[in-house]
Amino acid sequence: MKRSSLFVLQLLFTLLVCAFMLVPVLLSLLAGLTRNFFVGLSSGLTFDWLVQVWQAYSPTVWLSLQLALACAVCVCVVGVPAAYALVRMNNRFSRAFEELMVLPVAMPGLASALALLLTYGQFGAFRSSWLFILVGHVLFTLPFLVRPVMAVMQRQQLPVLEEAAASLGAGPIKRFFSVVVPNCRAGILAGVLMVVTLSLGEFNLTWMLHTPMTKTLPVGLADSYASARLEIASAYTLIFLLMIVPLLIALQAISARLSRGERR
Amino acid sequence: MTAITIRLKGCRKAFADGTVAVHNLDLTVEGGETLAILGPSGCGKTTTLRLMAGLERPDVGQVFFGDQDVTRLPIERRDVGMVFQNYALFPNLDVAGNIVYGLKIRGLSALERNKRCDELLELVGLHNHGRRSIHELSGGQRQRVALARALAPRPKVLLLDEPLAALDAQLRERLRSELNELLRGLGITSVFVTHDQGEAMALGDRILVMEQGRVAQLASPREIYQQPANAFVAGFVGNLNAFQVIAQSPRGLTVCGGELPWQAGEVPATVYCRPEHLRVMDGEGHLHGRLLAQFFQGAQSRLLVDVGGPQPLLVDSSDNQQHAVGAPIALAITPHMLFTLNA
Numbered sequence: 001m002k003r004s005s006l007f008v009l010q011l012l013f014t015l016l017v018c019a020f021m022l023v024p025v026l027l028s029l030l031a032g033l034t035r036n037f038f039v040g041l042s043s044g045l046t047f048d049w050l051v052q053v054w055q056a057y058s059p060t061v062w063l064s065l066q067l068a069l070a071c072a073v074c075v076c077v078v079g080v081p082a083a084y085a086l087v088r089m090n091n092r093f094s095r096a097f098e099e100l101m102v103l104p105v106a107m108p109g110l111a112s113a114l115a116l117l118l119t120y121g122q123f124g125a126f127r128s129s130w131l132f133i134l135v136g137h138v139l140f141t142l143p144f145l146v147r148p149v150m151a152v153m154q155r156q157q158l159p160v161l162e163e164a165a166a167s168l169g170a171g172p173i174k175r176f177f178s179v180v181v182p183n184c185r186a187g188i189l190a191g192v193l194m195v196v197t198l199s200l201g202e203f204n205l206t207w208m209l210h211t212p213m214t215k216t217l218p219v220g221l222a223d224s225y226a227s228a229r230l231e232i233a234s235a236y237t238l239i240f241l242l243m244i245v246p247l248l249i250a251l252q253a254i255s256a257r258l259s260r261g262e263r264r
Numbered sequence: 265m266t267a268i269t270i271r272l273k274g275c276r277k278a279f280a281d282g283t284v285a286v287h288n289l290d291l292t293v294e295g296g297e298t299l300a301i302l303g304p305s306g307c308g309k310t311t312t313l314r315l316m317a318g319l320e321r322p323d324v325g326q327v328f329f330g331d332q333d334v335t336r337l338p339i340e341r342r343d344v345g346m347v348f349q350n351y352a353l354f355p356n357l358d359v360a361g362n363i364v365y366g367l368k369i370r371g372l373s374a375l376e377r378n379k380r381c382d383e384l385l386e387l388v389g390l391h392n393h394g395r396r397s398i399h400e401l402s403g404g405q406r407q408r409v410a411l412a413r414a415l416a417p418r419p420k421v422l423l424l425d426e427p428l429a430a431l432d433a434q435l436r437e438r439l440r441s442e443l444n445e446l447l448r449g450l451g452i453t454s455v456f457v458t459h460d461q462g463e464a465m466a467l468g469d470r471i472l473v474m475e476q477g478r479v480a481q482l483a484s485p486r487e488i489y490q491q492p493a494n495a496f497v498a499g500f501v502g503n504l505n506a507f508q509v510i511a512q513s514p515r516g517l518t519v520c521g522g523e524l525p526w527q528a529g530e531v532p533a534t535v536y537c538r539p540e541h542l543r544v545m546d547g548e549g550h551l552h553g554r555l556l557a558q559f560f561q562g563a564q565s566r567l568l569v570d571v572g573g574p575q576p577l578l579v580d581s582s583d584n585q586q587h588a589v590g591a592p593i594a595l596a597i598t599p600h601m602l603f604t605l606n607a
Contacts, residue, residue, distance in 0.1 A: 166340045167317065167346035168413070169370060
C-alpha cells in the first residue's frame with residue numbers, strides 16, 4: 001500500500017518531536033560515559049566518572065533510598081487509615097480536608113520548607129537529622145497515596161464487605177486489616193510506588209531542609225552541577241536514572257494490572 | 265442445640281432524612297421456623313432484617329435472641345449468619361478462605377477449620393471447589409459459598425437478604441428448593457427478605473407482609489393467599505378479581521354477569537377471588553361473558569373475560585383449550601374460594 005505524503009510528513013514531525021525530547025537525555029547519559037565531553041566521543045568511553053561519583057556521593061544515594069523507604073512507610077501508616085476515614089465520612093469536612101491535604105503539592109516546596117524551618121528549626125537535633133527532611137517528604141507525598149487509595153476504596157463494595165466480615169464476628173480493627181487493606185492492595189501499592197518515586201526525585205523542599213550532613217541524591221546532583229565537571233554531573237544523572245527507571249516501569253505494570261482487575 | 269426465638273419488641277427505626285422505615289414493630293420468630301418478610305421495595309423489610317442482625321439499632325424498642333436482650337450488641341457479637349443480596353464474598357480470598365473466615369476469628373485450629381470447611385463444601389455441593397477464586401464462580405456457586413460462609417461458625421440464627429434475587433429465573437427455581445431442603449434439615453431459626461411472593465410462599469413457614477413500615481399480615485403462606493387480611497396483601501401476593509355485589513339473590517349474590525354462590529349471612533359490598541379459582545365450563549356456569557383475549561403461558565393460559573363489569577375478569581385455565589375471541593364463556597367458582605377484604 002502506498003503511504004500518502006501526508007503520512008510521511010506526520011511521521012517525520014513525530015520523530016522530530018521525539019528526538020527533541022530524547023536527545024538531551026541521551027546526550028547527558030553519553031556525557032557521563034565519555035572521557036572528555038568537550039573533545040567528544042573520539043576521546044573514548046569510560047566508567048571512571050561513575051566510579052568517581054560513587055566515591056564522592058554514595059552516601060547521598062543511600063540517604064535518598066532510606067528516605068524514600070521511610071517516607072513510603074510513614075505515608076502508608078498515616079495515609080491508608082486517613083483515606084479510609086475520608087471515604088467513610090464523605091461529608092463537607094472530609095472534602096475540605098482532602099483539599100487541604102493537596103496544599104503542599106500546590107504550594108512551592110520552598111514555602112512549605114520555610115514554614116517547617118520557622119516552626120521546628122529551633123529544635124537543633126531534629127533540625128540536623130534526616131527525619132526533618134522526612135517530615136517534608138511525607139507532607140508532600142501524602143496526597144499521592146491517599147488519592148489512589150480513596151479511588152480504590154470508593155470502587156470496591158467495601159461497606160457491604162465489612163458488614164459481611166462483621167456478621168462473621170470480626171471487630172472493627174480486624175475488619176480493617178482483613179478486609180479493607182487486602183482489597184485496596186492495588187491502590188496502596190500504586191500509591192507507595194508513586195511516593196517512593198517522588199521522594200527520590202524531590203528537590204525543592206529537600207534543598208531548603210538539608211544540612212551538609214543530610215544531602216540527598218537530587219541535592220547532591222545540584223551540588224555536582226554547580227561545582228564539579230560536567231561529566232561527573234552527567235554520570236550522577238545516569239545513576240539516578242538507573243534507580244528511578246525500574247520504579248517507573250513497576251508503576252506502569254501495576255496500573256495496567258489495576259485497570260485489568262477493574263474490568264473483571 | 266435448640267433453635268432460639270427472635271423477638272422484636274416495639275421497634276421503631278427512622279433514618280436521618282426523617283423517613284420512618286419501621287413503625288413500632290412487634291414480632292416473634294419462633295425457634296427453628298423460617299420466616300419470610302415480603303413486601304415492595306421501601307416497605308421496611310430490609311431494615312427489619314438489619315435490626316435483627318444488629319446492622320441497625322432501633323431508635324425505640326428492644327431485640328431479643330431467646331431471653332437475651334441483644335439490642336445494644338453490634339452484629340459481630342450477636343452470633344448471626346448472614347447472606348447478603350450480592351453475596352459480599354471477599355474477593356481477596358478463595359472459596360475456602362471465605363468459608364473459614366468466621367472460624368479463624370473464633371480461633372479454631374487449622375485442622376478444625378479444614379474439617380468444617382470440607383463439611384460445608386459438601387453440604388452446598390461444592391466439594392473440590394475450595395481453592396477456586398471467587399471470580400471464577402458462577403452466580404449460583406457464589407450464592408452457595410455465601411451460604412456456606414454464613415453457616416460455618418454454626419450461628420444461632422440465619423438471616424438472608426434477597427438471597428436469590430441476583431440469579432436468573434431457572435437457577436432461582438433450583439436453588440430455592442435446595443435452600444428449602446437445607447433450612448428444614450438444619451432446623452435453624454431463619455429469616456429472609458424477599459420481594460418475590462413465589463419465593464416467600466415456597467420457603468417461608470410463615471410470611472410477614474409489610475406495608476410502609478408496618479405489619480400488613482403475619483400468617484402461613486396458605487392463609488396469606490386464601491384469606492388475605494386486606495386489599496394490599498391480597499393484591500401483593502397474586503392477582504385478584506373483584507365483584508361488586510348488586511343484590512342478594514335466593515342462591516347467593518347477584519353480580520355483573522351472573523350469580524355467585526354465597527352462604528354467609530351478611531351481604532358484603534364486594535367479594536373477591538383468585539384467577540385460578542374460576543373454571544371455564546362447557547355448559548352452564550355461575551357467570552357468563554365473552555372472551556376478550558387469551559394469552560398462552562405454557563402450563564396454563566390466561567383469559568380475559570368481559571362479564572359487563574368495570575374490569576374484565578382474569579381467569580387462569582389449565583385445560584389448554586383454545587377459545588375464539590368474542591365467544592361466549594361460562595365460568596364457575598368453588599364457593600369457599602370467594603373471600604371478602606377489609607379495606
